[in-house]
Amino acid sequence: GCSSGPGARYQERIYGYTAGVEKYHIRHLEALVSKDFSASKIGCYLLRNFTEWDKRLNGAAIVQIFQALQNRDVTHRLGELKMPVLVINGEFDNSLPRSREMAQRISGAVHRVIPGAGHACCLEDPVAFDEIVIEFLRKHGFDSHVKDAVAQELSFEQSLQDVISFKPDLLVIEAFTPSFGTDVEFAKQAKEGTGCKVAFCGAHVTGLPK
Numbered sequence: 175g176c177s178s179g180p181g182a183r184y185q186e187r188i189y190g191y192t193a194g195v196e197k198y199h200i201r202h203l204e205a206l207v208s209k210d211f212s213a214s215k216i217g218c219y220l221l222r223n224f225t226e227w228d229k230r231l232n233g234a235a236i237v238q239i240f241q242a243l244q245n246r247d248v249t250h251r252l253g254e255l256k257m258p259v260l261v262i263n264g265e266f267d268n269s270l271p272r273s274r275e276m277a278q279r280i281s282g283a284v285h286r287v288i289p290g291a292g293h294a295c296c297l298e299d300p301v302a303f304d305e306i307v308i309e310f311l312r313k314h315g316f317d318s319h320v321k322d323a324v325a326q327e328l329s330f331e332q333s334l335q336d337v338i339s340f341k342p343d344l345l346v347i348e349a350f351t352p353s354f355g356t357d358v359e360f361a362k363q364a365k366e367g368t369g370c371k372v373a374f375c376g377a378h379v380t381g382l383p384k
Contacts, residue, residue, distance in 0.1 A: 183268060184244040188237050195233045200225050207292040208266045220297060227351040252279040259283040260310045264291030264298060284310060300325070334360065338367040348376040 190198035203221045204212045211217040261277045263270045265287055277285035286306050291298040304320040311318040319340055323333045337345060345364055349357040361372045 181244075181272070184240045187240040188244065191233045191236045191240070195231045195236070196225075196228045199228050199231070203294075205268070206294040207298055208264065208290060210290070211292065211298045217298075223350070223352065230351070249276075249279070252276055253281065255280050255283075258310070258314045260307065261285045262295060262303065262306060263287050264293060264295035265289050266291065267293040267295065269293055330356065330360065334363055334367070337364045337370075341368050342370050344373065345370050346373045346375060349374045350376055 187202060190202060200221065203224055207217060207221070212221060259277075259280050259282070261273050261283060263273045263285075267273070270287070274285060277283040288295040288299050288302050288306075291302075296303040300322060304322075308318055308320060319336075319342075321328065321333060321336055328336070345361070345368075347357055347361055357374070361374070364370065365372055
């Protein structure tokens with residue numbers, strides 16, 4: 175879940191990243207998850223992974239993302255959406271009130287809340303998140319598969335063969351900075367093996383302008 179209009183937290187992000195990525199990034203990350211998750215071993219490990227390449231992140235590029243969110247309110251256009259829409263939040267997500275409003279303004283939208291999670295609910299409870307997404311896609315006639323190569327301890331080759339065997343029309347890869355080079359190579363080989371379209375998402379894609 176996200177917000178379709180400006181809010182005080184966006185201005186905070188702008189100030190924070192203007193002051194410096196290395197000073198602010200971990201504070202931002204901790205605000206995106208529940209307190210229990212950020213205090214857990216796995217939470218600390220994952221959040222610190224995001225900060226390992228802070229020196230290479232472009233603060234100005236990140237600021238532009240939040241400026242765009244802060245300066246444009248498209249709430250009045252939500253009713254124009256005619257496709258199936260799924261909105262997902264964590265129980266402690268600071269976007270939950272606005273996301274609930276968004277879902278109410280979109281005809282037929284489905285709104286699901288993951289207990290015990292914050293804004294980064296896909297990271298905090300990936301099993302619950304994936305189940306919700308797969309159920310929604312299949313309900314609307316889209317066969318879909320989700321693979322967490324790290325959690326399932328799949329090698330590059332095993333993951334690639336899974337993709338080639340499934341022959342998707344669209345492959346979505348969540349790319350992280352530490353593995354971005356490998357992610358790009360994986361996308362190239364998957365495209366060669368299936369002819370599918372490839373979409374990248376994740377922090378690296380928006381954090382590094384090049």
